[in-house]
Amino acid sequence: MTQFEQWDIVTGVGLTALGVAAGRALETERPDHLVSDPYAAAFVAAADPPVPVPQRLADTTRMSDVARDVWTSMAQYLGVRSRFFDRFLMTAAAGGVRQVVVTAAGLDARAFRLDWPPGTELFEIDQPRVLAFKDGVLDRLGARPRCARHPVRADLRGDWPTALRDARFAPDRATAWLAEGLLPFLPADAERRFLDRIGRLSAPGSRLAAEHLAPSVRPLIEDPEFRAAAGQLGVDIADLWHFAGKTDPDRQLTAAGWAVRSVPTYEIAAAYGRDLHGLMGRTAQHGRFLTAER
Numbered sequence: 001m002t003q004f005e006q007w008d009i010v011t012g013v014g015l016t017a018l019g020v021a022a023g024r025a026l027e028t029e030r031p032d033h034l035v036s037d038p039y040a041a042a043f044v045a046a047a048d049p050p051v052p053v054p055q056r057l058a059d060t061t062r063m064s065d066v067a068r069d070v071w072t073s074m075a076q077y078l079g080v081r082s083r084f085f086d087r088f089l090m091t092a093a094a095g096g097v098r099q100v101v102v103t104a105a106g107l108d109a110r111a112f113r114l115d116w117p118p119g120t121e122l123f124e125i126d127q128p129r130v131l132a133f134k135d136g137v138l139d140r141l142g143a144r145p146r147c148a149r150h151p152v153r154a155d156l157r158g159d160w161p162t163a164l165r166d167a168r169f170a171p172d173r174a175t176a177w178l179a180e181g182l183l184p185f186l187p188a189d190a191e192r193r194f195l196d197r198i199g200r201l202s203a204p205g206s207r208l209a210a211e212h213l214a215p216s217v218r219p220l221i222e223d224p225e226f227r228a229a230a231g232q233l234g235v236d237i238a239d240l241w242h243f244a245g246k247t248d249p250d251r252q253l254t255a256a257g258w259a260v261r262s263v264p265t266y267e268i269a270a271a272y273g274r275d276l277h278g279l280m281g282r283t284a285q286h287g288r289f290l291t292a293e294r
């Protein structure tokens with residue numbers, strides 16, 4: 001245990017990971033899905049969340065209009081986000097990168113659902129109880145990873161680089177780093193330290209992808225109507241996301257020698273033929289996906 005608050009899959013930040021899995025499960029059912037995650041619904045089915053969490057699109061028809069809008073808009077957004085980061089990782093792999101680190105991995109199943117080249121080593125960093133839940137579900141399903149998978153049980157606010165090295169991570173190899181949905185949850189100092197540590201662990205040829213939300217989203221998530229809608233997820237987003245004192249991650253990464261490219265989220269959605277709506281559509285107006293290479 002660390003000095004930090006711990007959580008499992010149905011409390012605090014862990015519950016948001018379950019919500020993300022539910023969104024991917026709903027997106028997977030669409031005939032025009034942007035992502036296919038055959039494990040997402042099983043994660044939701046195995047949990048016992050304090051609020052209703054849908055496993056299938058049919059589940060949303062029995063929900064209130066507000067709840068249905070929240071979940072369908074979230075599924076749309078997660079389809080876009082997952083497709084973007086899937087492509088980032090597969091492009092890195094096609095370019096010869098064989099070491100991948102998924103930070104705040106939650107219920108991410110990319111080790112199992114993507115076609116990795118031989119020799120790929122994938123490290124998943126998250127809280128011990130979150131990874132234990134995921135491993136239990138995948139074991140019961142008889143799922144087998146398509147690469148060498150290394151769960152790293154560590155808190156990203158603590159000394160996770162040591163835990164990563166102990167799991168046989170090689171800092172002298174080019175690495176593809178993924179910080180999907182993580183940065184808003186980190187306070188300013190923790191975010192700066194997190195990006196600095198990634199830089200110190202990144203050999204030439206390394207790549208990074210992350211999701212960033214601008215502080216301009218703060219009035220939206222503090223609006224009573226928004227908070228009531230977001231409450232359908234079982235958490236108060238305004239209490240979990242941090243913006244005070246933050247600098248633009250593009251600037252920090254550029255100063256550290258990364259070549260950074262940032263694209264507004266709604267532009268990515270439009271390129272994929274999706275018109276984001278509802279709760280997540282309004283949130284996405286303040287977001288962008290960034291990629292970086294050194």
